[in-house]
Amino acid sequence: MTKLKLTLFIAFQLFYLNAKSQDILVEAESFIDKGGWVVDPQFVEQMGSPYLMAHGMGVPVSNAATKVNFQEKGTYYVWARTKNWVPGNWEAPGQFKIIVNGKTLKNTLGVTTGWSWEYAGKVKINSNDVNIQLLDLTGFNGRCDAIYFSKSKKIPTDAETNLASWRKTKFGETTVPKKQKTYDLVITGGGLAGCAAAISAAEQGLHVALIHDRPVLGGNASEEIRVHTLGIYGKFKRILKMIDTKHYPNGSFEAKYDQEKRDRNVKNFKNIDLFLNWRAYDAKAKNNIITHVDARHTTTGERIRFTAPRFVDSTGDGWIGFWAGAKFSYGRESASTYGEAWDEWGELWSPEKADNFVMGSSVLWQNKKTNKAHAFPQLPWASSVAKDHKAIAGEWYWEFSRNDLHQINDAEEIRDHMLRAIFGSFANAKKMEENKNYKLQWVSYLVGKRESRRLLGDYIYTFNDVKKHTKFKDAVVEEVREVDVHYQRNLKDGKQPDFLSEAIFYETEKYYIPYRSLYSKNIKNLFMAGRNFSCSHVGLGGPRVMLTTGQMGAAVGLAATICKKYGVNPREVYTNYLQEYLNLIEKQQ
Numbered sequence: 001m002t003k004l005k006l007t008l009f010i011a012f013q014l015f016y017l018n019a020k021s022q023d024i025l026v027e028a029e030s031f032i033d034k035g036g037w038v039v040d041p042q043f044v045e046q047m048g049s050p051y052l053m054a055h056g057m058g059v060p061v062s063n064a065a066t067k068v069n070f071q072e073k074g075t076y077y078v079w080a081r082t083k084n085w086v087p088g089n090w091e092a093p094g095q096f097k098i099i100v101n102g103k104t105l106k107n108t109l110g111v112t113t114g115w116s117w118e119y120a121g122k123v124k125i126n127s128n129d130v131n132i133q134l135l136d137l138t139g140f141n142g143r144c145d146a147i148y149f150s151k152s153k154k155i156p157t158d159a160e161t162n163l164a165s166w167r168k169t170k171f172g173e174t175t176v177p178k179k180q181k182t183y184d185l186v187i188t189g190g191g192l193a194g195c196a197a198a199i200s201a202a203e204q205g206l207h208v209a210l211i212h213d214r215p216v217l218g219g220n221a222s223e224e225i226r227v228h229t230l231g232i233y234g235k236f237k238r239i240l241k242m243i244d245t246k247h248y249p250n251g252s253f254e255a256k257y258d259q260e261k262r263d264r265n266v267k268n269f270k271n272i273d274l275f276l277n278w279r280a281y282d283a284k285a286k287n288n289i290i291t292h293v294d295a296r297h298t299t300t301g302e303r304i305r306f307t308a309p310r311f312v313d314s315t316g317d318g319w320i321g322f323w324a325g326a327k328f329s330y331g332r333e334s335a336s337t338y339g340e341a342w343d344e345w346g347e348l349w350s351p352e353k354a355d356n357f358v359m360g361s362s363v364l365w366q367n368k369k370t371n372k373a374h375a376f377p378q379l380p381w382a383s384s385v386a387k388d389h390k391a392i393a394g395e396w397y398w399e400f401s402r403n404d405l406h407q408i409n410d411a412e413e414i415r416d417h418m419l420r421a422i423f424g425s426f427a428n429a430k431k432m433e434e435n436k437n438y439k440l441q442w443v444s445y446l447v448g449k450r451e452s453r454r455l456l457g458d459y460i461y462t463f464n465d466v467k468k469h470t471k472f473k474d475a476v477v478e479e480v481r482e483v484d485v486h487y488q489r490n491l492k493d494g495k496q497p498d499f500l501s502e503a504i505f506y507e508t509e510k511y512y513i514p515y516r517s518l519y520s521k522n523i524k525n526l527f528m529a530g531r532n533f534s535c536s537h538v539g540l541g542g543p544r545v546m547l548t549t550g551q552m553g554a555a556v557g558l559a560a561t562i563c564k565k566y567g568v569n570p571r572e573v574y575t576n577y578l579q580e581y582l583n584l585i586e587k588q589q
């Protein structure tokens with residue numbers, strides 16, 4: 001074992017052991033060697049923890065492996081928390097097995113509808129150190145959340161009703177994380193907005209924590225999702241140049257080069273403490289003031305409580321605001337709510353009655369043309385979504401939103417629907433002679449989101465502000481890029497696949513976003529930057545692109561500096577220190 005692995009091994013023992021009984025719960029994401037499996041922390045709020053997934057694009061991935069210390073020898077019954085992610089009249093796509101001390105347990109897993117405990121088999125444990133492996137059988141997104149070793153053959157059903165608290169009991173977790181850290185500013189979400197907020201605040205001398213649930217920064221711009229940054233730099237060119245991307249095609253591997261630049265530049269700031277692979281899971285407010293944000297490491301399970309006088313929510317999904325009780329909106333407003341109708345486009349632009357359609361989420365993907373033929377299986381579980389659609393790569397318009405699906409609560413279903421669309425469309429395309437040499441090179445497993453919760457500020461930004469080019473006295477962000485709002489193609493033509501979208505473009509001259517849309521209306525010490533800023537559904541259409549959201553982040557970082565200087569909350573920067581704030585922004589170029 002290498003020194004690093006040994007250290008991790010010792011740390012992970014805490015995460016594995018249940019001190020009170022011989023039963024042992026092993027969180028799959030904390031496996032020491034992930035092999036070809038990936039840690040998926042996107043659905044923690046629904047699942048109770050991240051899980052491991054065999055994202056092999058049709059080729060079984062190498063085994064994940066770990067070592068666990070058993071205090072008692074004897075016979076154990078073994079369960080895995082898993083699911084058949086496409087139940088139906090076909091072989092489950094994500095099948096796998098568990099190997100314990102070299103013995104492959106009898107049952108194939110990943111075969112039951114919905115997340116539940118599946119029985120893997122019985123094993124005799126004769127040593128204290130036990131090796132566990134996950135053996136992927138398909139390469140098609142098998143998933144394992146946790147493994148449970150029990151001395152009795154009783155399925156751990158209570159876990160299904162309240163898994164998060166059951167886990168807490170199993171691990172003997174305290175409510176308050178033992179480790180606490182205090183900062184001038186705590187930023188959650190390391191997309192372009194969060195990165196820009198961290199840099200601008202740090203440049204002014206603030207001690208900043210940036211909490212991000214992925215190993216790399218950039219959110220949708222990261223090499224993991226691969227969207228290029230659009231928009232203008234406004235007053236923040238110098239800052240945004242440290243973290244932006246070139247205009248490579250969506251899904252291109254070139255995202256890697258800008259990734260290195262972004263990560264290096266943020267890490268260079270001594271007063272930014274970067275918490276990569278940490279996911280915030282709670283925030284509490286007292287008298288409408290956030291006192292702390294709690295976060296957990298996505299693989300070790302270690303926890304930290306972050307305290308600060310002020311916080312930034314740049315999670316995209318408005319999580320910090322949501323947990324703290326901030327007012328927010330979701331879905332499309334009725335056209336009359338803010339007077340945003342565009343007659344030419346009718347319902348597709350802004351509906352008569354409010355609904356839950358928003359701009360959808362995407363999974364980008366790429367192919368590689370090789371010198372020889374590559375087989376790809378026919379997939380009945382995928383073709384029921386793809387139908388006869390054929391494609392060898394994806395673009396931004398591979399996008400999914402439905403009135404009955406919530407972009408946060410149903411995000412796993414949305415991601416999985418996109419995976420079925422991708423694998424099925426590729427399988428269809430591979431039947432054609434001209435595509436025989438194509439091979440899947442990269443399919444993201446992270447869902448790239450465009451829209452979900454929008455936190456409400458003192459001002460709600462709408463399409464009218466674009467049309468009128470409202471020059472707010474507190475304008476801190478500016479943009480010239482056209483407004484584009486998306487709709488699902490099948491809303492216009494029922495024969496179109498439901499996973500493809502269309503964009504409606506509105507050409508515009510310069511428009512501005514006011515500072516009052518960047519802090520919460522009712523949570524006194526909360527800023528928001530990014531797609532969860534205060535706006536209507538149509539109002540988000542323009543400013544959601546990443547240089548504009550980056551400007552929001554940079555503006556918020558500077559506002560936090562004024563807050564610190566005078567010991568005030570975000571609103572008072574507007575009411576008492578606006579000119580000083582605008583002067584500070586003016587100096588940034």
Ligand SMILES: Cc1cc2nc3c(=O)[nH]c(=O)nc-3n(C[C@H](O)[C@H](O)[C@H](O)COP(=O)(O)OP(=O)(O)OC[C@H]3O[C@@H](n4cnc5c(N)ncnc54)[C@H](O)[C@@H]3O)c2cc1C
Nearest residue numbers: 189191213219220230279280315316362448530531545546
């Ligand atoms: C397919 C696609 C194409 C697009 N095309 C373009 C384009 O060409 N150009 C452009 O500029 N924009 C484009 N957009 C829009 C743009 O990418 C988004 O609007 C933008 O990324 C929003 O920025 P953000 O910083 O608010 O959120 P994100 O980029 O989503 O970043 C937020 C980050 O916070 C992290 N996070 C969330 N919750 C937590 C938590 N609890 N704890 C810790 N971390 C957390 C997430 O992992 C995420 O990485 C596109 C979007 C998609 C999906």
